[in-house]
Amino acid sequence: MSGSIDLIYDKTLKVISDLLHVKNAAILSVGESELTIERLLSKGKVSNEGQSIYNEKLYGEVSSITEPTLKPSNVFRDTRLINIVPGTDYYVFPCLDSHSKVIALIILPVLKLEDFSIENYSLVHVVGQRLSVELEKSRVIKERESLSEFNASVLESLDEVTWDYSVAKKRILWFGAVYKVFGYQKEEMGNSPNFFLDRIHPSDRVSLEDRLMMNKQPNEKFTIDFQFKNTNEGYYWLRIEGVLHATADGIAERVIGVVKNVHNEKMAELLRIRAMIKAKDSERKRIASEIHDSLGQTLSVARLELDTLLELNKGADFEDRVKSVSDLVAGAIQESRTISHDLMPPALVDYGLIPALETMISQVDRSSDVKFIFFHNDIDERFEEEFETNIYRICQEGINNILKHAQAKTATIQVIRHPDYVYISIEDDGVGFKKISDIKGGAGLGLKNMANRVAYLGGKIDFESNKGSIITIEISI
Structure with a gap:
């Protein structure tokens, strides 16, 4: 910017020198509280000065001039102007x-006042007006640049990126702390959305791409949390917020918004969920163990004692009463075993996820009016204990929800092993969910527990309701 102003000053003095045949002249800039000799024309040669000649009296004399005027030389006493x-x-x-x-x-110097004629300086008015326009234009541009630099510094300090996607051009512009947020330089991100979309986790890309590229709802704000792959080949959490702007005819024009790094926030929430689920599962194990090892054994001993009493007294009435009590104890033993197995299924511990799910689903299929179908793609591997336990609980919660609320005739549970993730679907032909928005907001304790366990495993869960309901889950492994 300073280069263009220098050029304006130089051209102004050159025009004065060439057209007025003036050998000596000067241009002073007037700041808020300073006077600076910007250019001097001495003996036909222009020199770049940049020297301040401020004093309070001189500033007061010249800063209030609004019309062309003559000033006596003593106004500029003690300045370089007098000599040059x-x-x-x-x-x-x-x-x-x-x-x-x-x-x-x-x-411009006037050597002899008696020779002064205002007509001789009429061209100065034209040149001066042009200089005024150019300086004003430069000032505006400089202010805009300063504002842009300020805005850029603010965005950098906020660790945010603003973005502007042109629907027609399929071009996206990034502004702000691009490297801090994405881990890539602005030049690497480019203006095509492909570089950005290709680094989004597959389980998040569809929903984000739908709102960014195919959004048809003008002025409706959206917020999506997604996982983004940085340069270290790891994923971290970002949050994109945006809104679609359309033309007066309703044609999608631009989608604009901000991207923030919310990884720490997500990790803190994940740690909270993990602590809660670990505590719950630990308590399940403890209770299951207590029921199996303590209560179960006590009841078994009590039944043996009752059987011993039968040997001591052969009276019919006594035998009937003892047998009745023995049957009650036998029922309590069976119930304690059932509760213990529900809390911590032996099949899950001994044989793994798929056999445990097959056992559970087979049992509910026999004991309920709902026809349950289980499908998996021949998964025979064992996963980590936490992974298996949480997948089992997720499916268990889904099945319980169908039995309690769905009013379904058939239900299908699928567990599909892909190379990089496990896909789970729980589908029924019942009455469906009342409001998907309520479910996603956390309504329903069972569904909320499912969502928490999916979050614990770093996965994604979606709810759909249309002539029944379907819950789909994707968890990276």
Whole structure:
């Protein structure tokens, strides 16, 4: 910007020198509280000065000039002007901005006042007006650049990226702390959305791409949390917020918004969920163990004692009463075993996820009016204990929800092993969910527990309701 202003000053003095045949002249810039000699024309040669000549009296004299005027030489006493641009008087032309404020002065020496004629300086008015316009334009541009630099520094300090996606051009622009947020330089991100979309986790890409590329709801704000792959080949959590702007005819034009790094926030929430689920599962194990090892054994001993009593007394009435109590104890033993197995299924511990699910689903299929179908793609591997336990509980919660609320005739549970993730679907032909938005907001304890366990495993869960319900889950492994 300073280069363009320098050029304006140089051209102004050159025009004055060539057309007025003036050998000596000067241009002063007028700041808020300073006067600076920007250019000097001495003996036909232009020199770049940049020297301040401020004093309070001089500033007061010249900063209030709004019309071309003559000033006696003593006004510029003790300045370089007297020596380099000598004159008995000086013709001063003020360059004004759009607010009629003096921003520069063109100063021409008058050697003999009796020879002075205003007509001789008419061209100065044209040149001075042009200088005023150019300086005002430069000032505006400089202010805009300063504002842009300020905005950029603010965005950098906020660790956010603003973005602007053109629907017609399929071009996206990034502004702000691009490297801090994405881990890539702005030049690497480019203007095509493909670089950005290709680094989004597959389980998040569809929903984000739908809102970014195919959004048809003008002025409706959206917020999506997604996982983004950084340069270290790891994923971390970002949050994108945006809104679609359309033309007056309703044609999608631009989608704009911000991207923030919410990884720490997500990790803190995940740690909270993990602590809660670990505590719950630990308590399940403890209770199951207590029921199996303590209560179960006590009941078994009690039944043996009752059987011993039968040997001591052969009375029919006594035998009937003892047998009745023994049957009650036998029922309590069976119930304690059932509760213990529900809390911590032996098949899950001994044989793994798929056999445990087959056992559970087979049992509910026999004991309920709902026809349950289980499908998996021949998974025979064992996973980590936490993974198996949480997948089992997720399916268990889904099945319980079908039995309690769905009013379904058939239900299908699928567990599909892909190379990089496990896909789970729980589907029924019942009445469906009342409001998907309520479910996603956490309504329903069972569904909320499912969502928490999916979050614990770093996965994604979706709910759909249309002539029944379907819950789909994707968990990376």
